[in-house]
Amino acid sequence: MHMGLTEELLCEDDSPSPFFRFSANSVNQATAERLISSVQGTFRTLKPDLRPISEQITTKHHPYIDILPFPTLRKNILCHLDDFDEDAFFDDMLTGLLCWGGTGMAKGDRAQATGCVSTGTPWDFRSWEATQWFLEKYWNLLGGEDGELVRQSQWWRGVRGDPEVSPPVDAL
Structure with a gap:
């Protein structure tokens, strides 16, 4: 699996991370944890050092952070x-x-x-x-x-x- 990042996405200042889920901040704790787990499961085939952490799913950010x-x-x-x-x-x-x-x-x-x-x-x-x-x-x-x-x-x-x-x- 790949991250879904293109050169254009990385070069655009306002690009959203493919990991970020706006809804993770608007639901109760249990639902947010399930959403985080679901997103992490979706990307489990990424190399271990690139798999999204919970903050990448709950915090809006530029995708350059995701490739670190x-x-x-x-x-x-x-x-x-x-x-x-x-x-x-x-x-x-x-x-x-x-x-x-x-x-x-x-x-x-x-x-x-x-x-x-x-x-x-x-x-x-x-x-x-x-x-x-x-x-x-x-x-x-x-x-x-x-x-x-x-x-x-x-x-x-x-x-x-x-x-x-x-x-x-x-x-x-």
Whole structure:
């Protein structure tokens, strides 16, 4: 199964997520839980890291959030939409995130990757690494040291022998 996202849908500012259900907020708790479960069941064939969490079903949002293979990050974005500049975050992702793995990139080119090259499996959070500046800037939104992207970025840094990124002072 696919998510039902097209390039046009992702590029349009006002596009709705295919996971969002307006009615989830206008019914009683038990009905909302059944609706959430039903939507999650519909998308159970998606790769595990891309399956919708309850917040994606109950919170109106742009579909770019749906393609992030980090459930903690998706939840935090949706719970804090009014607390950060979403456009700046989107722009920062373009240069602050790298997708590693697979074939197609020469070893010498890996050090020069800009975030535009993707040879890994983008639906698996283990393929991703955030740059140090991105981790520091969005530490809390990423879920801190327990967030999938932070943990995986620390792992990639360890593989290269780079030091771990410490939590920013304002995150403590």
